[in-house]
Amino acid sequence: MPDRPSASDESTLLRWMRLEIGRINDGVVAERKRLSRLLAEEHPSSVTKGGNRYDFDRDVLLHLEQALPGELQRRLRLPILFYFDSTVPDSFFLADEAAVQALQDLGEISSLRRMQGGRLWIAKPLAYAVVNRYPTVMQIVMG
Template sequence: MTGRLPDSDNPVFARWMKGEMSRINRAIVAQRKTLAQLLEEEVPQSRTRVERRYVFDKQVIRMLGDKLPAELRDRLKLPILFFFDFRVEDSCFLNDRHALEALQMLSELGHMYRMRQGKVWVGKSMAYSIMRKYPTAIQITMG
């Protein structure tokens, strides 16, 4: 043993990481709904990748509905997904421009954050902070 971390280019390590990420991602919502759809449901819910029920925090859904304009409620799919890449230590990304727009309107991300090549990179600590503020409306997925 050399005492160093496995190299991400190592095919054995990459295969192991893929299996671990797959297990972590089982809880990710597969059937994302718009905020408008969730606001209409008595119990706002969807399904995960393994067909388990995922219940949204109704107070968070209502608060988002109150703070975001109608046209965005019709386009914003929840939960908002932050993508982690094990090759990038301190950042994750969004690939949904409506999610970026919503987070900017909520003053969670400044207007300096812009999509580049279909992604906007955000510090992981910021993503975790946003996730704690809006429980069930944000998920982190490994990619």
């Protein structure tokens, strides 16, 4: 019968997992900018948590400008972040009302969907499809 892991083994594993998740999240944008601000920049970009430059696809930004009302363009911060929660392995959640409204206006999620408890859960296949349709303006964050 295998030995049970000791408390120190578990804490070592948890530290390693946090370190790996941190590495994965290094590519996530640290300063999310409003769509209206990104559209005004000659080279729309921001900085990642890892300190690298993150360039936005201007064509995707222009598509959002055409598809979203001006009021929402001034509120929407990009990239839109889908959060992973290991307790809900088949879904991601959004925690930004402007992001939810933008995805509804784009026809990506139903306008009948509402946030509950500050979150709106999205099935992983749908979130992956949205991330692929709008490159650079959507990111997934590991929790």
